[in-house]
Amino acid sequence: MTLFARFATYLNTVLDQLEQTGDLPPGLDRKGVTVEPPRDPAHGDLATNAAMVLAKPAGTNPRALSEKIAERLRAIDEVADVSVAGPGFLNMRLTDATWRAELAAIHAEGADYGRSDQGQGIHVNVEYVSANPTGPMHMGHCRGAVVGDALATLLEYAGHQVTREYYINDAGGQVDVLARSAHLRYREALGEDVGAIPEGLYPGDYLVPVGQALAAEYGDAMIAAPESAWLAPFRQRAVAAMMDMIRADLALLGIHHDLFSSEAALQAAGKPEAAEAWLREQGLVYDGVLEAPKGETPDDWEPVELPLFRSTQFGDDQDRPIKKSDGSWTYFGADLAYHYQKAQAADQLIDIWGADHAGTVKRIQAAVAALTGGKTRFDVKLVQMVRLLRDGEPVKMSKRAGNFVTLADVVEEVGKDVVRFTMLTRKADAQMDFDFAKVVEASKDNPVFYVQYAHARIASLGRKAQEAGLDLPMPDLSRLGTVELDLVKRAAQFPRIVEAAAHNREPHRIAFYLNDLAAAFHGWWNMGNDQPDLRVILPNDLVTTSARLFLSQGIGQIIRNGLALMGVEALSEMQ
Known part of the structure; x- marks a missing residue:
């Protein structure tokens, strides 16, 4: 149980007691009651709005009620003081012993500090990337891939059961274009001079190996054959090759999906027809x-x-066709069937989409609401594009890809961790610039470096103590003063940040928190540069050294836990 959850329990006990004494009527709705840090740390360590929320339905004065709550909170051993502010807010200041115990808990729980059962095992399907299988991954896909993967990890850490899914759009016209492009490269592999790639086909060199593989398989049998003979098999093999390439590109970022669902297979299995039939029975088609x-x-x-x-019944501005005039499925019709399939296997659905799909959000939310009777929570997270820069200038396109910068090229240049961390330094729906020079810059203005450097500094402390041969005693945490305990208070925020980030589906909150924690640690470290007695390692005071090392290692544990949620390695040394 986190510190915040523990004090929420204490508060509920106090409110139960006030019901028993008749100071509060029984059965009041406490959903709006919170226990959280005050906006201004000078006001205390924890704050609650209990009196403000309950006074009106209880028919009492909020300040008078807050005084009664405060009186009972003061009797708790972990509480040093309780003050009533304004019309009835309560601010609590906890004992130093409470914060020392929390630091010990960070060490004891290790990688599990911050792990939560908030999700209660609820099964969430997170669908992300789902790029058309027509070429390698490019930086337009990268941000959504990282956001989706970090969100899936975060939800698991917060107690959800998670399925990571990739939807393969292999039934549309773009895969026919892919097959024709592969056929061109197939002819080229057999010695034909195909000249410039015709307009409308995919020009990238990544299709050259596909053409060579087709040439090895079919020989010259498909050169003069009609398109009807080679289109389907070439499409199947080209899509398979593209998906192998996409999986390899995603692996460079440490991303692996649990499930790959094919649009073509979905349609072949009659899932759109089944969804249409069910909706017609409900009068919704x-x-x-x-x-x-x-x-x-x-x-x-x-x-x-x-x-x-009938999407207008669910907030859309017009009803939507699920089939075209030629009888084929619209994109919406196919997506409707796909979400119908997903909703049958999960309690909640999350889709990570590019911002260019914003116009389709309402209609697919309407479809999911209809298909699940409104019982399935469905979130769509829109991710803005990333503008690639080099020293402030737009980056040139990739020769291999033909018309875009590949994810593989970027990861090769700056590394997986830099890419992943940077993609989470802003809200997903905010515009982002990715400047190759700035993301590897060794400065406090670069959060990737700043957080990694904090962890590397902490690791260096352990090495220095070992190299000095210090025989350290068991940590006496009473040696930690106000400044050090303020660091513990920041570290103790981590479980709460995890739960808030998971609840709001916002993994970027972890990056923001880690940057703040790193800044606080660097600030503490720098104090030792000005005042030698504030340094972590004091060869002439091993008791204080042991306590400060224990604190530093606790901060390092939080940084590791947070970086793990982001899929980023915590470095022990930096070049």
Whole structure:
């Protein structure tokens, strides 16, 4: 149980006691009651709004109620003082012994400090990346990949059961273009001079090995064959090759999915038809005619009867067709069936999409609400594109890819950890610049370096103590003063940050927290540069040295735990 959860329990006990004494009526809704750090640390260590939330339904004065709550909170051994502020807020200051015990708990729990049962085993499906299988991963996919992977790890740490899923869009026209592009490279592999890649085909050199493999398999049998003979097998083999490439690219970032779902397989299994039939039974799909496009109507527009999903019943601005006039499934119709399949295997769904898909959020949320009777929580996290810069100038395109910068190229240049951490330094829906020079800069303005350097500094302390041959006693934490205990207070925020980040589906909160914790540690370290008696290692005072090393190692544990959630290694040395 975290410190904050423990004090929430204490508070609930106090409120129960006040019900028993008649100071509060029984059965009041306590959902709005919180125990959290005050906005201004000068006010105390913990604050609660209990009196402000409960006074009105209890028919009493909030300040008078807060005084009664404060009186009982003061009797708790871990509480040093309780003050009433303003109209009835309560601020608690905890004993130094409480914070020393929390530091000991950080050491005792190690990698599990911050782990939570908040999720109660709820099964969450996180679908992320899901790039079209038409080429290698590029930096347009990278941010969503990192956000999705970090979110999945965070949710697991917070007590959820998680499935990481990749949806392969292998049923659309883009994979036919891929097959035609592969056929061109197949002819090239057999010695034909194909010249410049025609407009509309994929130009990247990454298809050269695919063409060579096809040449080895088919010989010249498919050169003069009609497209109807080679399109399907070439599509299948090209998609498989692209997915192998995509898996390898994702592995460079430490990303591995549990499940790969094929759109083509979904359609072959009749899942869209099953979803349509179920929705028709519920009266949520009907045959109707779409309204004419707003504004000037195109000359070739004709009213056509189509199966329409009643998405307006769920907050959308118009009903949506699930099939085209030729009988094929619309993107929405296929996505509807895919989410129907996912919802049957998970309690909650999360999709990580590029910001260019913002216009489809409402309709797919409406579909999930309809398909699950509103019982399945469904979040769509929109991720903005990343602008690649080098010293402030846009980065040139990749020769291998033809028209974009590959993820592999970026990871090779700056490393997995730099890429992953940087992708989480801003909210997912905020614009981001990725400047190759700045992300590897050794300065406090670079959070990747700043956090890693804090951990490396802590590791160096242990090495220095060992090299000096210091025979350290068991840590006497009473040697830790106010400044040191302030560091413990920051470290003790970690479990609360984890739960808040998981609840709000915002893994970037971990990066923000680690940057703040690293800043506090560096500040403490730098105090020792100005005042030698404040240094961690004091060869003439081994008792204080042992306590300060214990504190430093506790901070290092929190940094490791946070970086692990981000998929970033905690370095012990930096070049």
